[in-house]
Amino acid sequence: MANFATLSTQGGKGHGAHKFVKTQTERKAIMKTSKLAMLVLTIAVALFILLPSLSWAGDDGATLFKTKCAACHGVDGAGKPAAKIPSLVSDEAKKMSDADLAKAVTEKPKHAGIAKSLTPDQVKMVVSYIRSIQK
Numbered sequence: 548m549a550n551f552a553t554l555s556t557q558g559g560k561g562h563g564a565h566k567f568v569k570t571q572t573e574r575k576a577i578m579k580t581s582k583l584a585m586l587v588l589t590i591a592v593a594l595f596i597l598l599p600s601l602s603w604a605g606d607d608g609a610t611l612f613k614t615k616c617a618a619c620h621g622v623d624g625a626g627k628p629a630a631k632i633p634s635l636v637s638d639e640a641k642k643m644s645d646a647d648l649a650k651a652v653t654e655k656p657k658h659a660g661i662a663k664s665l666t667p668d669q670v671k672m673v674v675s676y677i678r679s680i681q682k
């Protein structure tokens with residue numbers, strides 16, 4: 548401790564230039580730290596904005612159905628017989644098990660595009676939404 552005290556007094560008195568260089572280095576270090584802090588903050592803010600909206604879309608079978616399925620099957624799920632798009636609220640569809648429905652969603656060639664954009668959880672949500680509109 549005694550050595551440190553001597554050094555810092557010397558630095559203060561006789562080595563002004565040296566002290567200046569050191570301050571510059573410290574300043575750079577502070578800049579680096581604050582740039583890093585900004586980066587971390589930016590990522591945190593981005594996650595804060597992105598995550599709730601992602602999980603919001605994923606939490607809502609109705610929204611999923613409207614955005615991913617309604618274009619073909621209709622908002623009410625009645626399908627378009629003229630375009631050979633089956634009803635999802637027909638008696639046949641009601642007889643399908645949840646697993647059948649999920650399989651149809653993920654495996655039908657007609658669904659190749661949307662199936663890729665759905666997580667297994669989202670498939671379950673959309674299936675339970677179909678169940679809710681079948682009642």
Ligand code: HEC
Pocket residue numbers: 612615616617618619620631632633634635639640648651652655656657658661673674
């Ligand atoms: C590009 C138009 C299109 C989109 C988008 C679409 N479907 Fe389909 N879907 C079809 C067609 C066409 C069939 C019939 C094809 C077949 O049987 O091979 C079908 C069949 C189905 C079936 C089987 C019904 C039955 O009676 O066998 C289910 C269940 C289904 N779709 C659910 C969904 C769900 C849920 C979504 C949204 C995640 C969706 N579809 C999005 C066109 C579409």
